Amino acid sequence: GNSVTQMEGPVTLSEEAFLTINCTYTATGYPSLFWYVQYPGEGLQLLLKATKADDKGSNKGFEATYRKETTSFHLEKGSVQVSDSAVYFCALSVPGNTPLVFGKGTRLSVIA
Amino acid sequence: SQTIHQWPATLVQPVGSPLSLECTVEGTSNPNLYWYRQAAGRGLQLLFYSVGIGQISSEVPQNLSASRPQDRQFILSSKKLLLSDSGFYLCAWSIGTDKAYEQYFGPGTRLTVT
Numbered sequence: 165g166n167s168v169t170q171m172e173g174p175v176t177l178s179e180e181a182f183l184t185i186n187c188t189y190t191a192t193g194y195p196s197l198f199w200y201v202q203y204p205g206e207g208l209q210l211l212l213k214a215t216k217a218d219d220k221g222s223n224k225g226f227e228a229t230y231r232k233e234t235t236s237f238h239l240e241k242g243s244v245q246v247s248d249s250a251v252y253f254c255a256l257s258v259p260g261n262t263p264l265v266f267g268k269g270t271r272l273s274v275i276a
Numbered sequence: 277s278q279t280i281h282q283w284p285a286t287l288v289q290p291v292g293s294p295l296s297l298e299c300t301v302e303g304t305s306n307p308n309l310y311w312y313r314q315a316a317g318r319g320l321q322l323l324f325y326s327v328g329i330g331q332i333s334s335e336v337p338q339n340l341s342a343s344r345p346q347d348r349q350f351i352l353s354s355k356k357l358l359l360s361d362s363g364f365y366l367c368a369w370s371i372g373t374d375k376a377y378e379q380y381f382g383p384g385t386r387l388t389v390t
């Protein structure tokens with residue numbers, strides 16, 4: 165079946181630290197990969213995506229590269245801010261009109 | 277552009293009372309629609325999804341039900357709420373094709389069952 169595994173949180177970092185949130189996946193077929201962000205009390209927002217191997221998705225200083233050989237899509241940011249504090253979800257989608265498969269989410273707290 | 281609305285934003289209901297949450301999408305036709313629940317501090321649980329009017333797939337057996345009376349309207353209901361129904365309910369939509377597309381989420385409804 166299809167599944168997404170994210171690193172357990174919470175992750176606590178100081179402002180301007182480097183961020184990595186690991187995500188690996190298992191999929192039948194060729195998935196598209198996504199990172200979503202959920203700020204407190206809000207719905208999920210699409211942060212970035214990649215639809216084929218070696219694609220790099222990027223947005224707001226975050227980036228992730230679709231690595232087919234390691235079935236990974238790790239989220240990175242070079243210098244986090246307090247405003248990046250949120251829950252981050254990795255997800256995959258496979259063709260066939262089915263729902264996204266989400267990881268369990270990783271809570272990030274950035275302290276000044 | 278497409279927008280998704282959910283209401284109400286917050287709701288406090290007693291145990292045993294009925295529930296109706298509404299979700300509407302604007303700016304697109306024949307979307308796939310989804311209902312998720314998020315318990316406090318936990319991940320997303322897919323409850324229902326729909327690929328067309330009157331077509332509902334249930335992912336988790338429970339005392340909730342969903343209906344899609346119109347193309348861009350998705351309703352989550354319950355006849356009698358349980359304490360365990362408390363949570364943050366999210367509606368989402370995606371383009372309705374057989375390709376792999378992302379989902380877009382509404383602002384959510386915070387439900388507290390007392």
